Amino acid sequence: MGFMNYANQSTLIYKHGLYNHIKNQRIDLARKLFDEIPSPNSLLYTIMITGYAQKGKINDALNLFEQMPVRDTISWNSMLKGCLDCGNLCMAETLFDKMPERNVVSWTTMVNGYLQFGRIDKAESLFYQMPVRDVAAWNAMIHGYFCYGRVEDAIRLFDEMPCRNVISWTSMIGGLDCNGKTDESFLVFKKMVGYGILPTATTLACVLAGCANVLDLYLGLQIHGCVIKIGFSSDEFICASLITFYANCKLIEDTSKVFNEKLHENVVVWTALLTGNGLNGKHETALKVFSDMINLGVLPNQSTFVSVLNSCIKLEAIDHGKEIHTVAIKLGLVNDVFVGNSLVVMYSECGNVIDAAAIFRKIDEKNIVSWNSMIVGNPDEITFTGLLSACSHSGMLQKGRYFFEYISRYKPNEVKLQHFACMVDILGRGGKLEEAEELIKNMPLKANSMVWLALLSSCRMHSNAEVAERAAKEILDLEPHCSAAYVLLSNLYASAGRWSDVSRLRVKMKQGGIVKQPGCSWVYLKGTRHEFLSGDRSHPLSEKIYERLDWLGGKLKEFGYCPERSYSLHDVEDEQKEEMLSFHSERLAIGFALITTAEGSTITVMKNLRVCGDCHHAIKLISKIVRREIVVRDSSRFHHFRSGSCSCRDYW
Known part of the structure; x- marks a missing residue:
């Protein structure tokens, strides 16, 4: 008994030593300590293997795993999860197939792995092969269905569950909301409460997210009351959700009240406050929030940078943008695709295309937003709009025709009014006013004032009063108080010395209460x-x-x-x-x-x-x-x- 107690104490000491080194990112010291252990048991092997996997050293983890004299199911499961965490699905599949014994954790880990890599059909097949399914396995599959938009399958599986826990209900509430079924998520929440199941902080955060999405102020206030009653007011994610909810409902003062209830150290809460101010047009306040969080030592994440750079864009504050760019460099986030995209837009919108291009080249893994941001300096515009706009501003009539014909022929469902407006602008700038007018008349979509304004602007450029008067009539039929139409036509008359027509238009504007935007x-x-x-x-x-x-x-x-x-x-x-x-x-x-x-x-x-x-x-x-x-x-x-x-x- 004495020897057994000594062995247990030794294992406990080594266990804490390994955990301490791994927690503090000292993997080499952890291995040195491990090598000093006379006869490490499977628990100590598993701790060391997990440490390697957490550091991304999957080959070192596998080598150590193969050296184990005895491998239990826990060590197999740890190795399996390590492979998946390191992004090696193939190795995980090989290990899973070799496992001498599998428990429900083994199966669930592999189901989660397939979902993680987008292999939902494989995950589904494996789920139904499981000899025993616990509630965690059911929850994993429900969450997976929601992640890939298979809402009906998630609902069906939830209904089939033999038993549910609060995570099951929370997955349903969050999944329905994320898939545009917020009202149904509220019904699930009410049903859950009706069954006497106490919501967790995550549950309430999901419901608050739904309230923020559909601007349900009444329910959101009820949930806030529930948060206070249960005692979740200090939970960081609840605070972030409450701030987002109040910001979306345009109650910006309430966001500050929630934030000021305690000193926050969580970046999610700060980002919620910053984003909320930006959404409400309080961009100066958003920049101050960013400055305050940096001064207090709260490190911003990708979402923080995206939001604060958006405020810089709205304020056209390139000086602030450059300061934020410096912070991103110091934190090693400048090559991140989301931060990089926002920096590209910020510099493009502020006229610094050289820096925008330099950042674009450094983005590690460019996505379609990266390319769109570089082309048009605005991630909200689609690529073809940017291409057509570039052709318009560069006088590339034939290239503009080529791109427009391409999307019209091969992607007809993607041709929008903004594409027609760009093409009218290209033709008009090129002096092809009659062709531009004919294009508008033959459009499959009803032309709006934006399309006609593109033609009218070109008429002003080429001093064509006849086409301009027809375009202006169409615009004013659609928008009788459109000042731009009056101004463009008036300017055309003025440049031609037709001062009586100018006078007539100015009287008409005055009578209609139409005010010209001053330069x-x-x-x-x-x-x-x-x-x-x-x-x-x-x-x-x-x-x-x-x-x-x-x-x-x-x-x-x-x-x-x-x-x-x-x-x-x-x-x-x-x-x-x-x-x-x-x-x-x-x-x-x-x-x-x-x-x-x-x-x-x-x-x-x-x-x-x-x-x-x-x-x-x-x-x-x-x-x-x-x-x-x-x-x-x-x-x-x-x-x-x-x-x-x-x-x-x-x-x-």
């Missing part, structure tokens, strides 16, 4: 947005800005610049027209940047409307005069002005 440009300086309207003198640095523009005006004339007065859309004297052009909003923004930023640095200007032809010509020369790159993002595209030329090649 506005802005520059970010040290995180602060500086906005300018045409002729604006309200900025504190206006005097210096106008002095710099006056100086530039003289230099422009030395470089042969002549104002294109047709872009001054007012019936005034030529001298006044020239003055109006000189102080368009984008020029004021450039003047401000010239006096507030370092010599030689890139100037980035954002503009809500399309840059006019005169300003485009002037900015090309300004970039040469001041020897700086000037990036202007207007409503049409990014313009990169360098040494007297523009990236758009004067086609936008």
